[in-house]
Amino acid sequence: MIEASERPGPYDVDVDVVVAGSGAAGMSTAVIAASLGRKVLVLERASRFGGTTRKSAAGVWIPNNRFLQEKGIEDNKLDVLKYLARIGRPAMYDPDSPTLGLDQWEYDGLEAFYDHGARAHAALEELDALHLAQATNGLIDYLAHLPENKMPEGRGMYQAASMGGADGGQLLIDDFVNAARNLQVDLRTEHRVVDTIIDRGRVVGVVVETAAGERLEIHARVGVVLATGGFTHNAEMRLNFLDGPYIGGCAVPTNTGDSVAIASELGAQLSNMNQGWAGPIVVERLLKEPTEVFCSFYTLGDGLVSVNCGGKRVANEKAPYNELARVMAAYDPRTLRYENFPLITIWDQQVADRWAIDRLGNPVPVDPDNAYWVISGDTLEELVHAIDERLAELGSHVGHRRLEPDFAAQLKETLNRFAGFAADGVDADFHRGETRFERYVSSRFGDGDGKNPLLRALDTDGRLHATILAPGLLDTKGGPRTDLQGRVLNTRGERIEGLYAIGNAAASPSGQGYAGAGGTLGPIVTYGYLAGRYLGSDQVSVHP
Ligand SMILES: Cc1cc2nc3c(=O)[nH]c(=O)nc-3n(C[C@H](O)[C@H](O)[C@H](O)COP(=O)(O)OP(=O)(O)OC[C@H]3O[C@@H](n4cnc5c(N)ncnc54)[C@H](O)[C@@H]3O)c2cc1C
Structure with a gap:
């Protein structure tokens, strides 16, 4: 002054x-x-x-x-x-x-x-x-x-x-x-x-x-x-x-x-x-397009899960963005790490084909050839390997995290469990698809066909895709x-x-x-x- x-x-x-x-x-x-x-x-x-x-x-x-x-x-x-x-x-x-x-x-x-x-x-x-x-x-x-x-x-x-x-x-x-x-x-x-x-x-x-x-x-x-x-x-x-x-x-x-x-x-x-007014954000989009990037207000699609570096789901992927981002700040007193930072969102080819919608930070790309933030693999093993390599490249931007050694096995277990939830139409772990807000978003951008329109077993025989999310802000x-x-x-x-x-x-x-x-x-x-x-x-x- x-x-x-x-x-x-x-x-x-x-x-x-x-x-x-x-x-x-x-x-x-x-x-x-x-x-x-x-x-x-x-x-x-x-x-x-x-x-x-x-x-x-x-x-x-x-x-x-x-x-x-x-x-x-x-x-x-x-x-x-x-x-x-x-x-x-x-x-x-x-x-x-x-x-x-x-x-x-x-x-x-x-x-x-x-x-x-x-x-x-x-x-x-x-x-x-x-x-x-x-x-x-x-x-x-x-x-x-x-x-x-x-x-x-x-x-x-x-x-x-x-x-x-x-x-x-x-x-x-x-x-x-x-x-x-x-x-x-x-x-x-x-x-x-x-x-x-x-x-x-x-x-x-x-x-x-x-x-x-x-x-x-x-x-x-x-x-x-x-x-x-x-x-x-x-x-x-x-x-x-x-x-x-x-x-x-x-x-x-x-x-x-x-x-x-x-x-x-x-x-x-x-x-x-x-x-802050919080929201998950795609790490690589933030780094490459800091002016244009949007938080991922929605991650659209039924055959999609988000897991941590241990291969475990940690929250309802369709929860409102401000609430979901806070899950990534969870701290583990044994490992002394934020175990949910980063989160890896994984979706199958059906989601890639049906929910390629460029609105409000949805990570499923409209133009897959230029989607530098998407990691893809023909098999689950290939995808896991590619995610780990990408994490290594991102270094400090993802808290220097890499996938846990048993990530692939844990992910398979997670996907099996999720497939069971999809068959029942009930996500017994995180209640995905049960709130009116989730149903509103789903119906606005296209419901899935299952018992619960927000749940479907991922098709792991086809191509799989992923992106890396971190806690972000609309602003403080x-x-x-x-x-x-x-x-x-x-x-x-x-x-x-x-x-x-x-x-x-x-x-x-x-x-x-x-x-x-x-x-x-x-x-x-x-x-x-x-x-x-x-x-x-x-x-x-x-x-x-
Ligand atoms: C993609 C996206 C979608 C959103 N959608 C919604 C929505 O639909 N509804 C909703 O309620 N909220 C939404 N938000 C949040 C909302 O946009 C913000 O909370 C709100 O716009 C903030 O308004 P503001 O005037 O406080 O700040 P801003 O709109 O950010 O304006 C602050 C301005 O101050 C300028 N400035 C900074 N420092 C100085 C300085 N020293 N001197 C002069 N100028 C300076 C900046 O350049 C900026 O232009 C969204 C946010 C994003 C990113």
């Missing part, structure tokens, strides 16, 4: 509000503040707008949303909070406690999401910044099977023109950018906020570095908003803050934890730092803790005047939970709206 009194001359730019980052968090804050008359400048570090939001499927999960209200369907507040508390803090959840067992700030944050989500949606829609429609394809919450989820359908919405299509995130960002331009928001790419300017303890501006090598000092009379995403692409922060062997993720590469670095210097209180969800207006708090719980944080740049009150498709963007636009409204209000003090 630099002291305002020690810097010479006038500022390069003078505005009311500086927003760092142009994803949903930054843009929702910016348009609301601008609509209330503030002069807003959005600074984006990358060469294009939108951040990870642009890569997203643009699902937006808001309880008690407009569509439910219009249909006269009551989405009870306590029910919603119970569901969010249950999935966010499974070990703390207590339905009889006034905060449901959560820390007060988390409870307050979730409550604000419920209370203001529909209003945020309405306000952004009014400004032409957000166009949502209720999901019509049977979309169901990831944890629809929990008794605390009283309304598993209806809270999920999509960007209206794409309805969950691959272009959803781009359309969502286009809408935000157009709305911002209509409100005279100044939008600049290749401008990275690197420091803050302070006047008597209050943040009054930022220092910016441009891609062209310029250095700018910008005055923000009302506030500076950190909406810079998480720290997925900062290896040191991942190591120091996350509690699993996460190797990286599919957030945009410019999300390197700048909000944590900038706010820490000002004494910010950091919270939820050990959590820890950062500076804020109040409900997005104002950053210090380690004493007091406000750091002039400093705000929103989205994955801030501490999420959601703990480890991921409620459903849109479970990150719903809260993000709600908190952006609340911060924008406060920044535009006359309660806020203005620096001369």
Whole structure:
């Protein structure tokens, strides 16, 4: 940080509000503040707008949303909070406690999401910044099977023109950018906020570095908003803050934890730092295509299993991605290893032929000739040998793991057992195919033909294929803790005047939970709206 009194001359730019980052968090804050008359400048570090939001499927999960209200369907507040508390803090959840067992700030944050989500949606829609429609394809919450989820359908919405299509995130960002331009928001790419300017303890501006090598000092009379995403692409922060062997993720590469670095210097209180929006990720795709890669939200197909380096299945392969990735952090006190990192997903030729679908990180390739992440073999022995060679090549990226000497024998046993489950239609070990969410994904991308459409014995007489998965992140969800207006708090719980944080740049009150498709963007636009409204209000003090 630099002291305002020690810097010479006038500022390069003078505005009311500086927003760092142009994803949903930054843009929702910016348009609301601008609509209330503030002069807003959005600074984006990358060469294009939108951040990870642009890569997203643009699902937006808001309880008690407009569509439910219009249909006269009551989405009870306590029910919603119970569901969010249950999935966010499974070990703390207590339905009889006034905060449901959560820390007060988390409870307050979730409550604000419920209370203001529909209003945020309405306000952004009014400004032409957000166009949502209720999901019509049977979309169901990831944890629809929990008794605390009283309304598993209806809270999920999509960007209206794409309805969950691959272009959803781009359309969502286009809408935000157009709305911002209509409100005279100044939008600049290749401008990275690197420091803050302070006047008597209050943040009054930022220092910016441009891609062209310029250095700018910008005055923000009302506030500076950190909406810079998480720290997925900062290896040191991942190591120091996350509690699993996460190797990286599919957030945009410019999300390197700048909000944590900038706010820490000002004494910010950091919270939820050990959590991410998690998902399994194909190791080789992450290494080769760090910008384009997606987490494997789905691994499609019935004749498919995931095993660890000991050849054993360790979880339901079709579990929701945020929950599945956590299984890979399991630690063995005897071997002192993360035994489920990496996981090896194996499928047969029937899956290769039928579920070659290039959506949401499905590893079964559409173009097998160029699928460098797929390992194939004509026999099981050939496949096993090839997997082990690939692990050796990947070295540190897979924790220096190799297959156990009895891997082939264990795998055969695993596949035999799995074949028995498929014949019965019941996965007695991990209950694959039993939840409504799994059935929804399966029916969306094509059911198998067996008793249980998600189970089939792998055909080991034909060609077999595999890929190597590690725990990855859509992005992290820890950062500076804020109040409900997005104002950053210090380690004493007091406000750091002039400093705000929103989205994955801030501490999420959601703990480890991921409620459903849109479970990150719903809260993000709600908190952006609340911060924008406060920044535009006359309660806020203005620096001369
Ligand atoms: C493939 C994929 C699909 C997803 N689908 C969904 C979905 O359908 N629904 C859902 O709810 N969530 C989804 N997510 C997650 C969701 O995209 C993110 O949680 C959300 O977009 C985060 O928004 P944000 O504004 O906080 O961060 P981002 O959108 O990542 O924006 C942060 C921006 O800050 C910029 N930045 C970083 N540092 C600086 C700096 N110092 N100065 C200036 N700018 C800086 C970055 O370049 C970036 O553009 C998906 C994620 C992925 C990867």
